[in-house]
Amino acid sequence: MFDALTRWRRRRVLERAAIPDALWREAVALLPFLAIYSDDELGRLREKVVLFLDAKGILGARGHEVTPLQRVIIAIQACVLVLELDMAYYGGFENVIVYPGEFVPGWEWEDEAGVVHRNEGPLAGEAMPGGPVALSWPDVAAGADWESTGMNLVIHEFAHKIDMRSGDANGCPPLPAGMRAEAWKETLGAAYADFCARVDRDEPTEIDPYAAESPAEFFAVLSEVFFADPILLVEEYPDVYAQLAAFYRQDPAPRARRLFAEPARSGEP
Numbered sequence: 594m595f596d597a598l599t600r601w602r603r604r605r606v607l608e609r610a611a612i613p614d615a616l617w618r619e620a621v622a623l624l625p626f627l628a629i630y631s632d633d634e635l636g637r638l639r640e641k642v643v644l645f646l647d648a649k650g651i652l653g654a655r656g657h658e659v660t661p662l663q664r665v666i667i668a669i670q671a672c673v674l675v676l677e678l679d680m681a682y683y684g685g686f687e688n689v690i691v692y693p694g695e696f697v698p699g700w701e702w703e704d705e706a707g708v709v710h711r712n713e714g715p716l717a718g719e720a721m722p723g724g725p726v727a728l729s730w731p732d733v734a735a736g737a738d739w740e741s742t743g744m745n746l747v748i749h750e751f752a753h754k755i756d757m758r759s760g761d762a763n764g765c766p767p768l769p770a771g772m773r774a775e776a777w778k779e780t781l782g783a784a785y786a787d788f789c790a791r792v793d794r795d796e797p798t799e800i801d802p803y804a805a806e807s808p809a810e811f812f813a814v815l816s817e818v819f820f821a822d823p824i825l826l827v828e829e830y831p832d833v834y835a836q837l838a839a840f841y842r843q844d845p846a847p848r849a850r851r852l853f854a855e856p857a858r859s860g861e862p
């Protein structure tokens with residue numbers, strides 16, 4: 594009964610909140626890393642985007658007006674992470690806030706010693722446990738293509754959201770059955786230590802050095818690289834790639850290799 598009702602609601606939302614074809618195509622064309630997905634996968638992604646936009650408000654702040662195209666671009670990138678996962682991964686929060694530029698978050702937090710800190714910012718993006726995801730639109734727009742070498746703000750913040758399903762972000766999201774937490778912690782811990790050592794030595798890294806900030810940032814930055822430049826992650830940290838592939842249930846690297854090996858498609862049938 595419950596399943597039938599859920600399915601009925603889902604169908605209602607998909608019909609009522611459908612995205613016009615032209616808008617969908619325009620958004621997909623602006624996100625070249627989607628080129629690895631089949632038509633069937635893009636169809637499923639589109640359904641998830643419709644459900645996401647039905648469930649979440651995407652709200653402009655400080656005078657920013659969110660256009661229909663911006664809503665879809667943000668939702669697509671958020672939903673790429675959960676393409677093969679349940680939408681329940683994004684339960685527990687209602688809104689995405691979009692700023693016209695970097696923003697100073699107006700909140701304070703108390704550490705374990707009871708000292709109150711104020712986050713100074715400015716930030717390009719922020720995910721709060723149990724609260725909204727905040728994004729600076731120019732930073733979303735800058736990180737959407739392959740040329741940004743694996744940087745993608747929306748994927749970064751929504752990876753934090755997935756990490757926060759078990760409380761504060763710590764780099765170890767709740768793992769599905771069949772994945773071992775010890776293997777995850779060992780693999781990501783060893784890669785994190787190696788990466789921090791490289792950053793400490795001032796070694797130039799193609800992966801954003803910000804990943805050395807904390808295990809939570811390491812997970813979020815490497816999730817960006819996993820989706821937006823998967824070949825780089827396989828080359829740098831193949832064991833982390835394997836963990837993320839098992840976690841997200843996607844294997845983008847061989848597909849990206851095939852895509853780049855193929856000559857660009859022309860107009861032939």
Ligand SMILES: [Zn+2]
Nearest residue numbers: 749753810813
């Ligand atoms: Zn972060």
